[in-house]
Amino acid sequence: MRNAALSVAVFMIPAALFADPLPSWGTSASKDRIIEFVEAVTDPNGVDYVTPAERVAVFDNDGTLWAEQPVYFQLTFALDRLAELAEADPSILTTPTLEAAAKGDLQAVAEGGHDALIEVLNTTHSGASVEEFQSTVAEWLDTARHPDTGLTYDQMTYQPMVELLRYLRDEGFSTYIVSGGGLHFMRVFAEDAYGIPPEQVLGTYADTTYETANGSPVITKAPGIAFIDDKEGKPVNIERTIGRRPILAVGNSDGDFAMLEWTTAGDGPRLGVLIHHTDAEREWAYDRESPIGKLVDGLDKGPGLGWVIVDMANDWNRIYTGGE
Known part of the structure; x- marks a missing residue:
């Protein structure tokens, strides 16, 4: 009787509770580490519990959320x-x-x-x-179409990363883009592509001016770069704009090193994740010698800092959101 009752109880649990939150990720230590971290910081009875207000996750864009080859x-x-x-x-x-x-x-x-x-x-x-x-x-x-894949550029967002963003938000995280890309450029597609609203996009920005034209106020993009959101500029901009040190940071190049270093140096549970481009067949394989997305310090120092190094070829079952 007891076993029958248990079977009925299990049957009545919503199927969504058993669903894989990261279906495009293959079985791997990287996936396990990410899920274990999220479960630990969202368990109110656990020693590593983090309140929703402090669950800030930051992501680079180029090479992390969408492709970046052969040029940005x-x-x-x-x-x-x-x-x-x-x-x-x-x-x-x-x-x-x-x-x-x-x-x-x-x-x-x-x-x-x-x-x-x-x-x-x-x-x-x-x-x-x-x-x-x-x-x-x-x-x-x-x-516009990418010369190699024939996909539109916003179809070359990474399906596994879109799933990770969704999973984090489902678990009470606030997700931000922190990228060297242009602020006004990324805000065009970030919400549709990633579910990240414009106010949660941090990037490089140019000077702007306010004026009245034909009786209407206008903000105009002026020549010159006011702030470059790359390398050490990333944690500076996070502190200035978000006002909280993230507990999770994801990048793919040494341009993201300072962001991950600052994130994981804080107190309490924290995680740094690097996407390593190892898949020459489905995407591109590059790291140490690449002029775009160069990854040296992250590979050499990241493991010792406890960071997850995602092997794209082996850890992802699917690459792009489009074309498959």
């Missing part, structure tokens, strides 16, 4: 935008750098270094209101 997607947008603007008005190509960039010559832009990149960004990202700029980004995301 925002740079691809800038080159496409420059070509479009130049077709309408060739006079904007006032330097050899802009002429080369309008032709898609990435090597020339790379050889010009920081100054060349800023020149391209100033030409393509400034002079418009924030709303006008974001409308242009939205149109590009709807139509």
Whole structure:
């Protein structure tokens, strides 16, 4: 009788309670560590319980939540935008750098270094209101295709990471993007792609101005970079903007090292996670020698700091949200 009653009781428990919160993650130590951490900090009877207000999780974007090869997607947008603007008005190509960039010559832009990149960004990202700029980004995301996958860029978000974000929010976490990417660029797609609202997106931002045009107030994107949200800038921006030290940080490159280091150095239960790009067949394999997403310190020091190193090839059953 007792066994029968137990069977009925189990049958009556909602199936969702038995569901795998991370179905696109394969069976692995990485997945186990993440789930064990979440269960520990959300168990009100456990010694590692963390109140919902303190459950802050921060994520890099490029290479962590979506792909970043062969170049950062925002740079691809800038080159496409420059070509479009130049077709309408060739006079904007006032330097050899802009002429080369309008032709898609990435090597020339790379050889010009920081100054060349800023020149391209100033030409393509400034002079418009924030709303006008974001409308242009939205149109590009709807139509542009990645040269290797043929997917739209927002289809190249990582399904396992979308699941992780959802799982964390279901467990009372607040999830933030903290990325070197442009603030106004990422806010266009972050909510639809990841469920992260604009006010929880931290990124690099340019100068802006407030003015009244035709009787209406407008915030306009101005030339110049006001703040770069990368490396040591990430924890600085988190402290300034969020006001709480996260208990979970996820990145993929040495640009994220300081963010993970600061997160995991705090008191109480904490976890750092690095996404290691090891899957040359379904995505790209790169780390130490890559000019984009370079990962050296994270691989060398992360394990000793207790960080989880996710092996993309072995730990993920699926890569992209689109195309599969």
